[in-house]
Amino acid sequence: MKSASEAWDAARGAEIIAEHAGLEGATLVILHALQEAFRYVPQPAIPMVADALNLSRAEVHGAFTFYHDFRHAPAGRHVLKLCRAEACQAAGGDALAARAEAKLGIALGHTTADEHVTLEPIYCLGLCATAPSAMLDGRIVGRLDEARLDALVAEAQR
Amino acid sequence: MSLRVFIPRDAGAVAVGADEVAIAFEATAAKRGIALEIVRTGSRGLYWLEPMVEVATAKGRVAFGPMTTADVAAVADAMIADGPHLLRRGVAEDIPWLKRQTRLTFARCGVIDPSSVDDYRAHGGYKGFERALTLGADGILADVTTSGLRGRGGAGFPTGIKWKTVAQTSAERKYIVCNADEGDSGTFADRMIMEGDPFVVIEGMTIAGVAVGATKGYIYIRSEYPHAVVAMNEAIKAARKAGYLGSRIGDSAHDFDLEVRVGAGAYVCGEETSLLESLEGRRGIVRAKPPLPAHKGLFGKPTVINNVLSFAAIPFILAGGAKAYAEFGMGRSRGTMPIQLAGNISRGGLFETAFGITLGELIDDVGGGTLSGRPVRAVQVGGPLGAYFPRALFDTPFDYEAFASRDGLIGHGGIVVFDDTVDMAKQARFAMEFCAVESCGKCTPCRIGSTRGVETIDKIRSGERVAENIAVVEDLCNTMKFGSLCALGGFTPYPVMSALKHFREDFGPAPTRLQGAE
Numbered sequence: 135m136k137s138a139s140e141a142w143d144a145a146r147g148a149e150i151i152a153e154h155a156g157l158e159g160a161t162l163v164i165l166h167a168l169q170e171a172f173r174y175v176p177q178p179a180i181p182m183v184a185d186a187l188n189l190s191r192a193e194v195h196g197a198f199t200f201y202h203d204f205r206h207a208p209a210g211r212h213v214l215k216l217c218r219a220e221a222c223q224a225a226g227g228d229a230l231a232a233r234a235e236a237k238l239g240i241a242l243g244h245t246t247a248d249e250h251v252t253l254e255p256i257y258c259l260g261l262c263a264t265a266p267s268a269m270l271d272g273r274i275v276g277r278l279d280e281a282r283l284d285a286l287v288a289e290a291q292r
Numbered sequence: 293m294s295l296r297v298f299i300p301r302d303a304g305a306v307a308v309g310a311d312e313v314a315i316a317f318e319a320t321a322a323k324r325g326i327a328l329e330i331v332r333t334g335s336r337g338l339y340w341l342e343p344m345v346e347v348a349t350a351k352g353r354v355a356f357g358p359m360t361t362a363d364v365a366a367v368a369d370a371m372i373a374d375g376p377h378l379l380r381r382g383v384a385e386d387i388p389w390l391k392r393q394t395r396l397t398f399a400r401c402g403v404i405d406p407s408s409v410d411d412y413r414a415h416g417g418y419k420g421f422e423r424a425l426t427l428g429a430d431g432i433l434a435d436v437t438t439s440g441l442r443g444r445g446g447a448g449f450p451t452g453i454k455w456k457t458v459a460q461t462s463a464e465r466k467y468i469v470c471n472a473d474e475g476d477s478g479t480f481a482d483r484m485i486m487e488g489d490p491f492v493v494i495e496g497m498t499i500a501g502v503a504v505g506a507t508k509g510y511i512y513i514r515s516e517y518p519h520a521v522v523a524m525n526e527a528i529k530a531a532r533k534a535g536y537l538g539s540r541i542g543d544s545a546h547d548f549d550l551e552v553r554v555g556a557g558a559y560v561c562g563e564e565t566s567l568l569e570s571l572e573g574r575r576g577i578v579r580a581k582p583p584l585p586a587h588k589g590l591f592g593k594p595t596v597i598n599n600v601l602s603f604a605a606i607p608f609i610l611a612g613g614a615k616a617y618a619e620f621g622m623g624r625s626r627g628t629m630p631i632q633l634a635g636n637i638s639r640g641g642l643f644e645t646a647f648g649i650t651l652g653e654l655i656d657d658v659g660g661g662t663l664s665g666r667p668v669r670a671v672q673v674g675g676p677l678g679a680y681f682p683r684a685l686f687d688t689p690f691d692y693e694a695f696a697s698r699d700g701l702i703g704h705g706g707i708v709v710f711d712d713t714v715d716m717a718k719q720a721r722f723a724m725e726f727c728a729v730e731s732c733g734k735c736t737p738c739r740i741g742s743t744r745g746v747e748t749i750d751k752i753r754s755g756e757r758v759a760e761n762i763a764v765v766e767d768l769c770n771t772m773k774f775g776s777l778c779a780l781g782g783f784t785p786y787p788v789m790s791a792l793k794h795f796r797e798d799f800g801p802a803p804t805r806l807q808g809a810e
Contacts, residue, residue: 158572158591159571159572159573159574159591160573161573161574162553162554162555162556162570162573163553163554163573165556166515166554166556187573193574196574196575197573197574197575200558200575200576200732201555201556201557201558201576202556202557202558203515203555203556203557204556219477219478219676220477220478220635220672220676220708220719220722221477221478221634221635221706221708222477222635223635223719223722224634224635224636224708224709224710224711224714225635225636225663226636256516257475257477257516257559257726258474258475258476258477258479258516259303259307259516259517260303260304260474260479260480260482260483260516260517261303261304261307261480262477262478262479262480262632262634262635262640262706262708263304263339263340263480263632263633263634263637263640263641263642264304264307264308264339264342264640265634265635265636267307272518274303274306274307274519275307276304276307276308277307277308
């Protein structure tokens with residue numbers, strides 16, 4: 135399901151940065167592109183982005199660390215996100231989140247020891263009328279119940 | 293025999309199996325030797341019937357739902373024979389839940405192919421833009437003002453005044469920014485319209501560009517909405533190809549182009565100045581106002597920044613509908629509001645209607661009460677920063693001022709329903725916790741107040757000096773409400789205080805000392 139990611143390579147990183155450096159306010163666009171290629175934003179890329187955009191390292195590091203999306207280390211092979219916002223809470227999301235944590239043996243925000251699954255909270259997928267909802271590697275699932283959750287967890291563990 | 297079938301590609305429908313249903317239709321058609329054309333539309337917003345599939349007939353589009361792959365073969369037979377089926381809902385427009393709505397902004401959503409400019413035009417698209425070109429800037433501003441449209445993002449600021457301010461500010465470059473960072477739980481109207489009728493957003497932004505003299509626009513979409521990002525990008529490309537974006541748009545003297553930018557999971561970026569910072573590539577730290585974005589916005593240039601729904605309301609208004617739009621509604625809330633029914637609700641979805649409908653009508657009558665079948669105990673209106681209302685306030689009409697007078701807000705129009713199993717002290721704690729996690733950190737009341745709020749509510753929940761700690765929470769809320777820089781810290785007190793006020797029994801034994809103060 136998940137596309138193969140590349141290992142960090144400075145030349146490839148520079149290429150990605152150069153591709154977007156001409157845009158207005160390009161920092162987030164570049165960080166997204168780097169993460170898509172490498173599954174996280176490798177630390178050596180930060181000064182390279184700063185150089186390309188004529189910014190200080192602090193500014194780029196600041197932006198990188200402000201946003202929840204950007205990873206400091208690669209995620210597990212599969213990323214299972216459970217919506218933890220109010221509409222999903224109202225529809226039984228709390229119990230399902232606890233069930234997922236128990237099944238995987240990790241708390242939300244962590245990756246299993248075998249690096250198969252990262253379990254994360256997400257605050258609203260906009261599927262609030264078919265709550266509770268989840269996302270497995272970009273695939274969205276609504277009307278989550280125990281059976282559908284168990285199937286998702288099993289799929290992620292494979 | 294041939295069938296023309298409409299299946300939503302809206303994320304809400306896909307999440308409950310619309311793609312699988314489409315594949316099953318293809319397989320069934322191949323097996324039966326039927327010529328099948330599938331049109332992937334947006335959603336009509338009847339999420340309780342999704343995946344809802346429609347078939348073109350002489351009487352109109354007949355709907356079936358909620359579909360599963362197991363139903364496809366029998367439904368296909370019912371479509372061919374025009375026969376009965378348990379899931380048959382009749383002509384889509386005649387479904388009572390849809391029929392009683394007033395669909396102005398969402399008129400095309402779920403009806404047309406969201407990737408086709410031709411389909412959009414065939415359903416009245418770009419009429420507003422064409423008229424706007426003949427009206428010129430002053431005429432456009434007059435129409436927007438006449439319509440009484442107020443910002444649909446939550447603040448409810450008059451759109452006409454905002455645009456006029458930007459039009460009157462001279463600069464060599466101006467921007468149009470669409471706030472599609474729809475982070476409020478219980479809201480999905482922006483997502484739905486971007487996926488189901490993206491051209492209406494493009495047209496609205498283009499008209500804004502003509503009105504204020506801007507040539508560049510950005511749509512800032514949250515990363516949690518990948519389907520909306522795809523649909524918007526597809527539509528922008530199609531609009532460019534058709535000459536509606538780029539240079540000399542619609543054979544006029546105007547240039548205007550659009551670009552999608554994707555957020556990175558920060559709730560506070562829904563606040564307009566934080567969003568502008570984020571668009572510029574920085575941390576989403578809220579800016580102090582003034583200067584207003586209308587004077588100094590994106591990259592310091594005059595900027596119109598509006599919510600998706602505000603822009604989406606514009607084409608109807610400019611197509612000669614300004615007065616008609618203003619005739620809907622009540623008091624100072626003019627026009628229609630796309631209300632979103634969510635959470636533990638029997639018939640959830642998007643319900644566009646004139647302002648003035650009561651909360652009770654929406655929850656009981658339209659929504660059909662809870663999905664769990666248990667009594668409704670609380671509803672949160674307006675997202676994570678909105679107040680929790682008990683049944684006693686269900687006579688509140690949906691109107692900016694009516695909600696404000698009851699210490700609530702309509703925000704972006706989302707309503708989340710909770711049944712009687714809800715623990716309101718836990719919800720109050722969540723509101724503070726969410727604020728603590730999402731605070732941009734610039735102002736102290738929001739950054740520190742929310743953390744202290746979580747700690748204090750924890751003490752209350754564990755029975756520690758309940759009366760004194762409730763007084764501390766009330767004091768904290770007061771500081772946050774009046775001392776915060778933006779709505780995140782400023783409005784977090786709404787859910788907390790409303791939970792305390794209306795559901796005090798959930799916060800330990802009722803403290804006698806404070807009862808007199810209420």
